[in-house]
Amino acid sequence: MIFITQSTGINGSNHNGTADVGPCEAGRCPDQEAEVRDRWRHGLSQVRGAVVISGAVRVLLGLCGVYGLLSRHCGPMVLAPLLLIIGLSFYKEATHFSSSHWGISAAFIVLVVLLSQHFGSCFVPIWRWRRSQGFSVCAYIPLFRIFSLLFPTLCLWLSSVILRELQIMEPYPAGKIPGILNSSSSNNSSAQRVPWLKIPYPGEWGPPAFTVQAVCIGITMATATSISSMGCYIMAAKVLGCPHPPRDAHNRGISLEGLGSCVAAFLGSAFGISSSVPNVGALMLTQVQARRSVHINGLLCLLLGMSPKLTSFLSMVPPAIHGGMLSVTYTTAVAVGVSYFQFTDIDSGRNIFIIGFAVFMALLVPRWFLQHPQHISTGVRSLDIFILSLLSMPVIQGGILAYLLDNTVSGTLAERGLVAGFPGLTSVEEGQPGPRDSTNVYRLPAAVRRLLECLSLRSFPLRNLCPDSDLPLVLPGSPEEKTDFLPCPREGEGGGTPAIDASKELGVLGC
Structure with a gap:
């Protein structure tokens, strides 16, 4: 994103x-x-x-x-x-x-910490009413965590205006x-x-x-x-x-x-x-x-x-x-x-x-x-x-x-740190999945993908802006891989597990 x-x-x-x-x-x-x-x-x-x-x-x-x-x-x-x-x-x-005003700033920080960390796991039930069933819980939402920034901002903003009008505090x-x-x-x-x-x-x-x-x-x-x-x-x-x-x-x-x-x-x-x-x-x-x-x-x-x-x-x-x-x-x-x-x-x-x-x-x-x-x-x-x-x-x-x-x-x-597990090095080989499939995570909308299909993806400079999945893949052992500063380690090299060349990562950006 x-x-x-x-x-x-x-x-x-x-x-x-x-x-x-x-x-x-x-x-x-x-x-x-x-x-x-x-x-x-x-x-x-x-x-x-x-x-x-x-x-x-x-x-x-x-x-x-x-x-x-x-x-x-x-x-x-x-x-x-x-x-x-x-x-x-x-x-x-x-x-x-x-x-x-250090008081307002400290109060904001305390409220954010309380709502996002201490009460972040508290789920608030959302009720709905139906004529046949009456009131029933339809969902549970972590309301405190979702609004952990908005609630403190609105509350302290309103409090500052009120206290200023009462000439108690100048924020x-x-x-x-x-x-x-x-x-x-x-x-x-x-x-x-x-x-x-x-x-x-x-x-x-x-x-x-x-x-x-x-x-x-x-x-x-x-x-x-x-x-x-x-x-x-x-x-x-x-x-x-x-x-x-x-x-x-x-x-x-x-x-x-x-x-x-x-x-x-x-x-x-x-x-x-x-x-x-x-x-x-x-x-x-x-x-x-x-x-x-x-x-x-x-x-x-x-x-x-x-x-x-x-x-x-x-x-x-x-x-x-x-x-x-x-x-x-x-x-x-x-x-x-x-x-x-x-x-x-x-x-x-x-x-x-x-x-x-x-x-x-x-x-x-x-x-x-x-x-x-x-x-x-x-x-x-x-x-x-x-x-x-x-x-x-x-x-x-x-x-x-x-x-x-x-x-x-x-x-x-x-x-x-160029070993397996580093999220910057994901595998596309069978049997070696990455943390999450980058192709699905960064997939472009369907309309944008159809537009890219109508363009010349192999020409410069569109080639550098298009997803790797729409370009020819670099096969293992090709000369292009040898120029990478982050080479794929051999088994047991440097005490780490084999990593995957970042140049093989597939995926597109979700705008």
Whole structure:
């Protein structure tokens, strides 16, 4: 499954490639409203240009099959540090939101833990009435677990509004409610002009500006979002107990995210489309394993995108609730990353060095460069921005370091975790079933499959986006298998049981 959201930054809630737009600082705004509007539009156009570049790069790499190739060489020693970094690198943002009111954030976390963990196994009977039978139980539903995130959000949101009106507690920073319900006169006048229905169209905010700085930032955004999205796909599969997505699923999923980012930017949005770690965390807490929930989520996002007033109403959610939400959902990335250690030889000195070095450097280097950006000075401002953006993102540092070290430092297959049981290596041979049949898990809808049958699947670049089941299979012993970084071990090699080449995995992505 793919979890896609229109997020608060180009990399979704992962915060690996955001770009803040502000027309001016407090006390420095021009007096003329027209000048303020022009400066705001100019800054917005540059950010939109970076979003378009990011989306175009992801589409191009997906069509070329780069993501599928990289996914074949991502073993447990790559996934474990990467997911750990994705989860740990977001503590600053969670702290920032929670610090607006630690009481609300703590109450949210306690309620989520109680509903999802302590009461998660409590099934509530659903009654129905029939004239012939009267009241009878028709089903038992784990109601507390399913609504373990929605109930605390609604209850604390309502409680915050009531306590604020009673002047008992101030849940909003600086005492101001964001959005259209702010009590200031300027916001009240603006609220009257906010329509209930407004359909965006291309060119409404002018064309995106493709400056050199926008290109550099866009490339960095594409790198960060690609690494994070691949981690989200694998994390979602782990939470659901499914085999890892096949190569074509990575190519197709990230390409569609890039296409969505381009469309959003041309429609006037300064935000892009990316996979969402909090969505995967919500999946783990609620245990709702249905594609219909993703369909409903997408439909609601479309409807909210056409109603500015309803969207602004959602901005009334206290920031402390957002902080609590991030605190409980990003733990999923940390937990899934730790779980991949079970497939490796954790006592190996090779593995200890790779894990420690990748995680430590991914947290150390970005922190230092964010505090001392003046040390990057090549004389070319665009190049300085590009280098600084690459060095200031933990997910890029950790992902690249873990990938290079695991695939270049010598080690046995058992040390690297490439043994039977690793969900990234599934078998299609008779008598060696994988955790679950990936062909059924990632099967495309029938209408999409019929459409693919009408296309030329063997031609480039459609070959990299189509399911492996629609392409010629690679027979065992073919020369193509020898180029894989993750070879199939022989019986007894490295102390592990034989694994299956990831290049043989069959399956398609369920969109």
